Amino acid sequence: MAVSANRLELLQIAEAVAREKSIDKGIVITAMEDAIQKAARSRYGSETEVRAEINPKTGELRLSRLLLVVETVENEATQISIEDARRKNPAAQVGDYIAEALPPLEYGRIAAQSAKQVIVQKVREAERDRQYQEYKDRIGEIVSGLVKRVEYGNVVVDLGRGEAIVRRDELLPREVFRNGDRVRAYVYDVRREPRGPQIFLSRTHPQFMSKLFAQEVPEIYDGIVEIKAVARDPGSRAKIAVSSRDSSVDPVGACVGMRGSRVQAVVNELGGEKIDIILWSPDVATFVVNALAPAEVVKVVLDEQRERIEVVVPDAQLSLAIGRRGQNVRLASQLTGWDIDILTEQEESERRQKEFAERSKLFMEALDVDEMVAQLLTSEGFGSIEELALVPVDELANIEGFDADTAAELQTRAKDYLAELEAQLDAKRKELGVEDALREVPGVTTSMLVAFGENSVKTVEDLAGCTTDDLTGWVERKDGESVRQPGILDGFEIEREEAEALIMQARVKAGWIDAAALAPAETPAEGAEEPAEAQS
Secondary structure, three states: OOHHHHHHHHHHHHHHHHHHOOOOOHHHHHHHHHHHHHHHHHOOOOEEEEEEOOOOOOEEEEEEEEEEEOOOOOOOOEEEEEEHHHHHHHHHHHHOEEEEOOOOOOOOOOHHHHHHHHHHHHHHHHHHHHHHHHHHHHHEEEEEEEEEEEEOOOEEEEOOOOOOOOOHOOOOOOOOOOOEEEEEEEEEEEEEOOOOOEEEOOOHHHHHHHHHHHHHOOHHHHEEEEEEEEEEEEEOOEEEEEEEEOOOOOOHHHHHHHHHHHHHHHHHHOOOOOOOOOOOOOHHHHHHHHHOOOOOEEEEEOOOOOOOOEEOOOOOHHHHHHHHHHHHHHHHHHHHOOOOEEHHHHHHHHHHHHHHHHHHHHHHHHOOOOHHHHHHHHOOOOOHHHHHOOHHHHHHHHHOOOOHHHHHHHHHHHHHHHHHHHHHHHHHHHHHOHHHHHHHHHOOOOOHHHHHOOOOOOHHHHHHOOOOHHHHOOOEEEOOEEEEOOOOOOOOOOHHHHHHHHHHHHHOOOOOHHHHHHHHOOOOOOOOOOOOOOOO
């Protein structure tokens, strides 16, 4: 069959548009069909159901209108009687549609302009959908493109098959791009928006550094060396924690490279940003010590409940550990996920002396003893009156300078002090309106009852309705720092498991749950061997 010039031109246009916009030719042809249908409706009436079909091989255009088969025709433009329909198709039934061929149209200027708008709109929608589908799966990758324009500090990047934007706050400080510059960045978000898919790039994202190292270090790409954490002060300094799955591979050396060639390539891409490569450790204390490098650490004390760690450094190392404007300790905190408090050896010594004096004063006032006896008890490691009251008398008597009578007298005074304190707390508990039934909950002490009363927890049901966070407090991350929200039982040194047990016991006493629900899930069968106790 010979193909006319017009038909051939139609196919060539469809192929050219599809190639230029990187979309399927079928989508362009469908857009043309929709445009022709719209133009035909303006010619035959908007109520007419017009169908246009373009043969994708020959370019032949067929126009037809669909007529609904009805018993009685009310609108000849959209309906056809059953008798007329059966002349065209003997199998026609009421409710079917019959296609009736229409003659070719001569398009005027307005119709052609309208058709063009429809095609442009459909092609643009297809292009946007193609861009979104292509880049939504590339989140987390590094892409490269040319700077197309700079708008109010935001850089628009031509990726070849789409446009992306690097917002001003995602650029490195003092970084300037001009039209035509090549830029590499990290795809951190792709959104479908009315004006088209928005591809957001970043050069400050911590994962941008991770991906750059993966490109420069074959061991990371192969999975032998793993990047555990990254903390950045973009454009200034960064810390990256690495570990190795192969004991024969040094992860830090692999990232540094021969004469620093690998890390230098990343530094150059990031505009001279200094990078500390840290050896990751599963032990938190060791990891924090490594993260504070190059400062030396003398001692660490962990508070796991509050996710805080106290670090003691030599007096001369304090400024190095903190860093300029707190940069070193801030990055170490972000890298490890723990809040870090830094003390010098002198500050820690002064604090220990202060704690020693406070404990000695407590023993002097509570037990009515002289300073020497109080200091002796503190030196032996006693931190509270409760410890003194519960320790075996023989252990007290073995302290140098004490005899059995002195030990017994000290313990008697400790128990009398605690009994008097208990009576005071119980009176305050009653004054706050805390019911007696609450003290019957296993694990609840009188001092806890006072804390409950001060926080409007006065009945068993009130305690049963609490959450673990209500009792112990919780930690929130805000702007890269941990902020602790206080709990009702702050200062009681109670663990989350203990707080949860208190709440569950209260729910049992309140009748909310059955006591059997607190029993262990599995009980060893009768006659079964008990597991051997672990040897210390």
